[in-house]
Every structure is written in C-alpha cells, then in structure tokens.
Amino acid sequence: DAGVIQSPRHEVTEMGQEVTLRCKPISGHDYLFWYRQTMMRGLELLIYFNNNVPIDDSGMPEDRFSAKMPNASFSTLKIQPSEPRDSAVYFCASGRGSFEAFFGQGTRLTVV
Amino acid sequence: AQSVTQLGSHVSVSEGALVLLRCNYSSSVPPYLFWYVQYPNQGLQLLLKYTSAATLVKGINDFEAEFKKSETSFHLTKPSAHMSDAAEYFCAVSEGAGTYKYIFGTGTRLKVLA
Numbered sequence: 337d338a339g340v341i342q343s344p345r346h347e348v349t350e351m352g353q354e355v356t357l358r359c360k361p362i363s364g365h366d367y368l369f370w371y372r373q374t375m376m377r378g379l380e381l382l383i384y385f386n387n388n389v390p391i392d393d394s395g396m397p398e399d400r401f402s403a404k405m406p407n408a409s410f411s412t413l414k415i416q417p418s419e420p421r422d423s424a425v426y427f428c429a430s431g432r433g434s435f436e437a438f439f440g441q442g443t444r445l446t447v448v
Numbered sequence: 449a450q451s452v453t454q455l456g457s458h459v460s461v462s463e464g465a466l467v468l469l470r471c472n473y474s475s476s477v478p479p480y481l482f483w484y485v486q487y488p489n490q491g492l493q494l495l496l497k498y499t500s501a502a503t504l505v506k507g508i509n510d511f512e513a514e515f516k517k518s519e520t521s522f523h524l525t526k527p528s529a530h531m532s533d534a535a536e537y538f539c540a541v542s543e544g545a546g547t548y549k550y551i552f553g554t555g556t557r558l559k560v561l562a
Contacts, residue, residue, distance in 0.1 A: 340491070345562070359544030366449075366522050367548050368490075369548065377553065378552060379492075379538065379552040379553045379555075381549060381550065384548060384549065392549065427491055427492070429492075431548055435480055435497070435499065435542060435548055436482075436497060437492075437494075437495050437548060437550070439484075439492040439493070439556075441489070441490055441491045442489075442490075442491055
C-alpha cells in the first residue's frame, strides 16, 4: 500500500492567497483526519470525517478554514484567505477499525 | 477531559543505554493510549498502542510501554538505544475509549550519543 499521500509537500504562498492542501487516504479506510503541527501548539486535530461525512470540526480555527471529502479517496483542506499565522505542517491521517491512525508525510505551509 | 503530559521535551542517552520516555495521562473514561514516533520531515508512525488488553505492550523496534492505572502513566522504554532511534516521540490518549479523536502530548525529542 502506498500509504496516505499528501500534496504538495511544500507550499509557499503570499498572505491573502487561497491555499488548498490535498490528501489521498489509504484505500479501505473509513476515517480521515486533518492535523496541524506547530512549535507553539504541537499537534492539533482540525477536523475528522467518517465515511466522507464531517464528524467533528471543532478544531478548525476560523471560518477561513474549510475541509471537504467528496469521495472515499480524496480530501482537501482549504485556507482562504491565508495569513502568516497559518504557517505550519499540516498532516492528513486515515484509519479503520483498530483506532490506529496512519499519517501522511505532511505539507509544510509557509505564508509570507 | 483527557490530557497528556510528557515530561522532558529533550532526552539524551548514550548508544546502548536504556531509553525511558515519560507519559502521564488524565482521562475520565478507560483510555486508549498510543506512542508515535516522528523522524525529521516525516509523518507520525505508530510504535505501540494500549487498548485495555495486556498492560505491558510491545511495539516495533523493541520498544515497549506499560500501562499503570494507579500512576496514570504509560512510559515508553527500550533496553538498548540505537543511533537510529533519534527522533521525536509523541504520547497520545483517545478522547474516549475506542475513538480516533486523539489528544497528543507535546513530544519528547530523543538524542542518542555515540
């Protein structure tokens, strides 16, 4: 299995621009998670889906953040407009049954 | 509410020495507990998990952890450190037994000295 695939691996954008992060979960997994990792706040769960339905988005910081999962093999996390404080590593993870989450390699976002 | 405390943001050990990384949790329900490892520029990889079965849990690369309810601890150990163990280690508790909503600790960076 190829594992959880995230793209792009690195993204540099200017403040105010829209940013879209993409994730392909492991085939057959019915849970998908978006995490953000920063030095100050550590790993934070932003949102998670079960069977493509958002279950808990209480970690989404503001309305500028949105996430979608149009099908079982694809999810996006969008930030519009982006701000420098959004700079972080964003991880997607997926899981099924055993409550073990499998993480992608992350997208390092820099907003200048 | 659940929470996790990892004591020591940085730990250094000599190659071949015992590795001990500390994790204490609080949980109002029987917890599921996890240790993940993160190598530089990589995602997190599961080392081991406790899900209310045996209290001594063995994971990959000779790591193990013991669930001690009386101490609310889930410390990670490895008998003999290897250079390749240098990484950041995260303890996590699920927000309810058997859910994916993890609360992660702040991480412990392990340095292995030659």
